[in-house]
Amino acid sequence: xxxxxxxxxxxxxxxxxxxxxxxxxxxxxxxxxxxxxxxxxxxxxxxxxxxxxxxxxxxxxxxxxxxxxxxxxxxxxxxxxxxxxxxxxxxxxxxxxxxxxxxxxxxxxxxxxxxxxxxxxxxxxxxxxxxxxxxxxxxxxxxxxxxxxxxxxxxxxxxxxxxxxxxxxxxxxxxxxxxxxxxxxxxxxxxxxxxxxxxxxxxxxxxxxxxxxxxxxxxxxxxxxxxxxxxxxxxxxxxxxxxxxxxxxxxxxxxxxxxxxxxxxxxxxxxxxxxxxxxxxxxxxxxxxxxxxxxxxxxxxxxxxxxxxxxxxxxxxxxxxxxxxxxxxxxxxxxxxxxxxxxxxxxxxxxxxxxxxxxxxxxxxxxxxxxxxxxxxxxxxxxxxxxxxxxxxxxxxxxxxxxxxxxxxx
Amino acid sequence: xxxxxxxxxxxxxxxxxxxxxxxxxxxxxxxxxxxxxxxxxxxxxxxxxxxxxxxxxxxxxxxxxxxxxxxxxxxxxxxxxxxxxxxxxxxxxxxxxxxxxxxxxxxxxxxxxxxxxxxxxxxxxxxxxxxxxxxxxxxxxxxxxxxxxxxxxxxxxxxxxxxxxxxxxxxxxxxxxxxxxxxxxxxxxxxxxxxxxxxxxxxxxxxxxxxxxxxxxxxxxxxxxxxxxxxxxxxxxxxxxxxxxxxxxxxxxxxxxxxxxxxxxxxxxxxxxxxxxxxxxxxxxxxxxxxxxxxxxxxxxxxxxxxxxxxxxxxxxxxxxxxxxxxxxxxxxxxxxxxxxxxxxxxxxxxxxxxxxxxxxxxxxxxxxxxxxxxxxxxxxxxxxxxxxxxxxxxxxxxxxxxxxxxxxx
Numbered sequence: 001x002x003x004x005x006x007x008x009x010x011x012x013x014x015x016x017x018x019x020x021x022x023x024x025x026x027x028x029x030x031x032x033x034x035x036x037x038x039x040x041x042x043x044x045x046x047x048x049x050x051x052x053x054x055x056x057x058x059x060x061x062x063x064x065x066x067x068x069x070x071x072x073x074x075x076x077x078x079x080x081x082x083x084x085x086x087x088x089x090x091x092x093x094x095x096x097x098x099x100x101x102x103x104x105x106x107x108x109x110x111x112x113x114x115x116x117x118x119x120x121x122x123x124x125x126x127x128x129x130x131x132x133x134x135x136x137x138x139x140x141x142x143x144x145x146x147x148x149x150x151x152x153x154x155x156x157x158x159x160x161x162x163x164x165x166x167x168x169x170x171x172x173x174x175x176x177x178x179x180x181x182x183x184x185x186x187x188x189x190x191x192x193x194x195x196x197x198x199x200x201x202x203x204x205x206x207x208x209x210x211x212x213x214x215x216x217x218x219x220x221x222x223x224x225x226x227x228x229x230x231x232x233x234x235x236x237x238x239x240x241x242x243x244x245x246x247x248x249x250x251x252x253x254x255x256x257x258x259x260x261x262x263x264x265x266x267x268x269x270x271x272x273x274x275x276x277x278x279x280x281x282x283x284x285x286x287x288x289x290x291x292x293x294x295x296x297x298x299x300x301x302x303x304x305x306x307x308x309x310x311x312x313x314x315x316x317x318x319x320x321x322x323x324x325x326x327x328x329x330x331x332x333x334x335x336x337x338x339x340x341x342x343x344x345x346x347x348x349x350x351x352x353x354x355x356x357x358x359x360x361x362x363x364x365x366x367x368x369x370x371x372x373x374x375x376x377x378x379x380x381x382x383x384x385x386x387x388x389x390x391x392x393x394x395x396x397x398x399x400x401x402x403x404x405x406x407x408x409x410x
Numbered sequence: 411x412x413x414x415x416x417x418x419x420x421x422x423x424x425x426x427x428x429x430x431x432x433x434x435x436x437x438x439x440x441x442x443x444x445x446x447x448x449x450x451x452x453x454x455x456x457x458x459x460x461x462x463x464x465x466x467x468x469x470x471x472x473x474x475x476x477x478x479x480x481x482x483x484x485x486x487x488x489x490x491x492x493x494x495x496x497x498x499x500x501x502x503x504x505x506x507x508x509x510x511x512x513x514x515x516x517x518x519x520x521x522x523x524x525x526x527x528x529x530x531x532x533x534x535x536x537x538x539x540x541x542x543x544x545x546x547x548x549x550x551x552x553x554x555x556x557x558x559x560x561x562x563x564x565x566x567x568x569x570x571x572x573x574x575x576x577x578x579x580x581x582x583x584x585x586x587x588x589x590x591x592x593x594x595x596x597x598x599x600x601x602x603x604x605x606x607x608x609x610x611x612x613x614x615x616x617x618x619x620x621x622x623x624x625x626x627x628x629x630x631x632x633x634x635x636x637x638x639x640x641x642x643x644x645x646x647x648x649x650x651x652x653x654x655x656x657x658x659x660x661x662x663x664x665x666x667x668x669x670x671x672x673x674x675x676x677x678x679x680x681x682x683x684x685x686x687x688x689x690x691x692x693x694x695x696x697x698x699x700x701x702x703x704x705x706x707x708x709x710x711x712x713x714x715x716x717x718x719x720x721x722x723x724x725x726x727x728x729x730x731x732x733x734x735x736x737x738x739x740x741x742x743x744x745x746x747x748x749x750x751x752x753x754x755x756x757x758x759x760x761x762x763x764x765x766x767x768x769x770x771x772x773x774x775x776x777x778x779x780x781x782x783x784x785x786x787x788x789x790x791x792x793x794x795x796x797x798x799x800x801x802x803x804x805x806x807x808x809x810x811x812x813x814x815x816x817x818x819x820x
Contacts, residue, residue, distance in 0.1 A: 012584045040588050065616075071580035077588055162812050163716050170481035170815055171713035174422045178450050178487055183709075206475075206814040298705045299593075303581035306573050306717060309811070390811035401719070401800035402572050404616040405580055 002031060004327055005103045006053075007038040007045065008072035008139075009079075009110035009117065013153025014160070014305040015316040016139045017073045019109050021066045022320020023137070024053050027105075029321075030328035036101065039408070041108070042117055043077035046090075048097055051408075062406055067313060068396055069405040070305035080113060081120045084127070091124045098132050105133050105327035109320075111140035111151070115335060116360040122333030133332035136356060137323040139316070141302045143194035146364040147353050148337035152319055153302070155312030155389030158198035160304040161187060161297065162390065165210060165240065166202050168295060173238040179291060180237040182229060182284055185210075186277035186296045190246035192365045193217050195301065198386055199242035200378045211239045212376035216246040217366050220255055225280070226287045228376060233290060241376075245276050255279055306403045310392025315348060322350040335359055346388035412441060413513045414737055416463075417448040417455065418482035418549075419489075419520035419527065423563030424570070424715040425726040426549045428477045429519050430484065432730020433547065434463050435473065437515075439731075440738035446511065449818065451518070452527055453487035456500070458507055461818075472816055477723060478806055479815040480715035490523060491530045494537070501534045508542050515543050515737035519730075521550035521561070525745060526770040532743030543742035546766060547733040549726070551712045553604035556774040557763050558747035562729050563712070565722030565799030568608035570714040571597060571707065572800065575620060575650065576612050578705060583648040589701060590647040592639060592694055595620075596687035596706045600656035602775045603627050605711065607788045608796055609652035621649045622786035626656040627776050630665055635690070636697045638786060643700060651786075655686050665689055716813045720802025725758060732760040745769055756798035 004027045008016055020037075027035045039049040051074075057063045066073060084091055098106065106121065108114050118136040125132050138145050143154035165185060172183045187196040193215030203209025211232050214220055232239050247255040256276040277294035284292050315338060322336045337353045340346070353359065370382040396403035414437045418426055430447075437445045449459040461484075467473045476483060494501055508516070516531065518524050528546040535542050548555050553564035575595060582593045597606040603625030613619025621642050624630055642649050657665040666686040687704035694702050725748060732746045747763045750756070763769065780792040806813035 012581055040586050043588055044586075069580060070577050071584045075586040075588075076584045078585075159811060164710055164714070166812060166815065167480050167713040167715060168709060170479060170817070171422055171709040173817075174481045174486045175488075176450050176454075176485040178453055178485075201810075201812065204810050204812075206809065206816065207812075208817075293708065295708045295710070296706065298703065299578060299581040300574055300705070300710075303577040304574070305577060387811065392811070393808065398803065399616065400611075400614050401569060401797065401802070402576060402611065402614075402617075405576065406616065407580070407583075407618075 001033045001102065003034040003036065003101065003103045004032045004105040004107065004324070005036040005038055005050065006107040006109065007041040008074045008076050009041040009108055009114035010076060010140065011302060012071040012076060013139050013141050013302050014070045014156040014308045015153055015313045016109055017069050018067045018313045018316035019137055019139060019152055019320040020073055021063050022317040023107050023324050024057050025063065026321035026324030027327070030324050032328065036103065037074045040075045041077035041079060042081065043079040044075070045097060046093060050101060056406065065397060065404060065406040067317065068305055068394060068403065070303035073406065073408065075408070078113065081117050084120065084124050094121070095130055095132070103132060105135070107135045107137060107323050107327055109137045109139050111138070111142070112145060112361050112363065115356055118335070119333065119356045119360045122356070125332060133327060133330055135323050135327045135331060136335040137319050138335060138337070141195060142189050142192055144192040144363045144365065145359060146362045147359055149340040149348065150338065150389060152312060152316035154194065155309040157195055157301050158201060158386055159309040159390040160301055160307045161195060161198050162201040163307055164297065165199050165242065166207050169202065169207060169240045172240050172293070177237045180233055181291045181293060182239040182241070183293045183295055184277040184280050185240065185242050186245050186275055186294065187242055188297070188301055189216065189244050191216055191363055193244050194366060196242050196244040197366060197378045197382055200383050201386055201390060210242050212241040213378060214241065214243045214247055214376060215366060215371060216244040216248065217368060217371060218373055219250040220247040221250055222283065226283065229284060230288055233288065243276055243280060247276050306396050308394045309390045310394050311389055313394050318350055326352055343384070411443045411512065413444040413446065413511065414442045414515040414517065414734070415446040415448055415460065415513045416517040416519065417451040418484045418486050419451040419518055419524035420486060420550065421712060422481040422486060423549050423551050423712050424480045424566040424718045425563055425723045426519060427479050427483045428723045428726035429547055429549060429562055429730040431473050431476045432727040433517050433519070433734050434467050436731035436734030437737070440734050442738065446513065447484045450485045451487035451489060452491065453489040454485070455507060456503060460511060466816065475807060475814060475816040477727065478715055478804060478813065480713035483816065483818065485818070488523065491527050494530065494534050504531070505540055505542070513542060515545070517545045517547060517733050517737055519547045519549050521548070521552070521555060522771050522773065525766055528745070529743065529766045529770045532766070535742060543737060543740055545733050545737045545741060546745035547729050548745060548747070551605060552599050552602055554602040554773045554775065555769060556772045557769055559750040559758065560748065560799060562722060562726035564604065565719040567605055567711050568611060568796055569719040569800040570711055570717045571605060571608050572611040573717055574707065575609050575652065576617050579612065579617060579650050582650050582703070587647045590643055591701045591703060592649040592651070593703045593705055594687040594690050595650065595652050596655050596685055596704065597652055598707070598711055599626065599654050601626055601773055603654050604776060606652050606654040607776060607792055610788045610793050611796060611800060620652050622651040623788060624651065624653045624657055624786060625776060625781060626654040626658065627778060627781060628783055629660040630657040631660055632693065636693065639694060640698055643698070653686055653690060657686050716806050718804045719800045720804050721799055723804050728760055736762055753794070
């Protein structure tokens, strides 16, 4: 009897369940007799919240539903394992639970922090001669994992963002010259601007595109911003710009913390930020007297499975398959990566990266040579890099007029 | 030579261009030789901003693109005609422009305010024995026009809202018991709660649905709200609620004006509201110490053509056809309406309503007997009324991985 357990960790995406589907199907195909899921990742595993995935996915229709269900089916956690030296008891507990359930392999689907978990557990297994092996499979809408060409989840978020911004551009233009309006769209990605940059995908013969893109990779100059928008307004009445939630000023201060009136203190005394887009809208209203509209995609950008990219979903699924294959081969402390072997036609190879220490906790930002700071835009190279990732649509399974999902039983 | 001019007015929708497509195609089919568009509605007409729609839509492919393009292709205005008694010169100017361009018929696609324009112009034509006739065709995401069963634009907004809230529910649940979270989704409709109520469509076997719905049709009791959410949190960790942007307290104060820290004053001294969802999130954080997340759909709910309802788009188109038919027959001061002649199967009749005075400036709210105030929800009758309106999907025309649109040439 070979047994595998799989978990999801960190922020969810539209296609992280596509990877789960790949792990489940791949593990079964490889020869695992049981595929378990840990609920709420490593945090739930510590409470032995383990389910048998056969209960859900023996039925192939449910596997198709799973691929189209956003967010983490197994639920998630943000749980950072302490170091082995300082908290060996946690490791002992985890391996006791794995042993008790006769688990051979452990797959974790996640981002940088989750790869840290894989690193620590595989190190511990090596140190203590444990039989279990540990494989990481990447996911993140932020696309900030190094080594892999890109991350599953990123393409679908790009497709949703670019589609929605196109619609916002149409909407924002509706009053034309009769009412100049600046819409500021705030996009996730606190340190890396990949998602914000995807707004550049809008532009083609049927859409004028966004008028400016502000990324967290370089300091945000408030005075230049106001001047640049003022110049844009002289040329056209409808301005739509994309900003990262994590913009920082030249004084290294978060833009979202700039105005006192935007700071709300909660019952625990924590400052709560109302968002970069709100602050920038207020600045433009005050300085230019123009009508503004902040639009914050919030969790929609990571969960809009109804607008998922087919390319992204297929890649997410195949990363899951690859993870199951590596696990069955007994590899440990490794991560599945995608290598782009051709641009035209776009072609990806599913690979294994041997040294997870080089991935865990490392953030990949946009290379500065792909950014056009002077014109508040991105270079064609970056657009060419992203374009293949949003190709193809995933037809939702519609019931009662709405996309159907699958959820954990109570 | 028979000539018709068409305009769009008020807030845009995902399918208002479907109605424009219907007017164009219908007018040509009826026998009009020319179909003009006024850019920015009556406001643009006063500046003689008139275009020949043949330049765009002789090509049938463009007509299909038009149906899938959100917002007002002809752009819009919020321009209220002064009364005939006080400002006859405006009427004289409008009719001079219509005469100069040999226009016989005038169709206005819009909501309550736009029907006021049709009312005034048709009254004036009658009074002054002018040859032109005036027809109104309804649109509004708010669904607040009386007489007609519902308005084109409403169904697609419902479909987008219900789809997105399903995805938000999945996302909000991702931390499960490890981090209880309340997401508050703010939905358009300042006085009428139809759109907010559409959140109830989420609930079925694949989705637990929203946990509470707060409508502007009755006073919002802040204390009861906090208590009800507290009770909900005892039962489950993930709470998603839908609120109307226009909620007012029992003291008749807008909820979005409740906290001073949410009031920002712009350069003209206008108070700007940061939104009802933000205020309610702050209240819950302060009173219950729970993690909250405001999500504001903003203009996405009225422009997400990629998730339009096929039923809605077809109805919007047919309302346009009907408008052209009425115009050609020489009717004036009338509005196209939809009458529901059967629920199962759902069947609509396209009709004419003769007395536009009964429609202009009247707001239709949700009947109180369709609201379950005690349980912060809506009754089944309201769900049954809305369900047929979200049926069917419209396949976008995809280019470069994104839905393609058509826009006015510069």
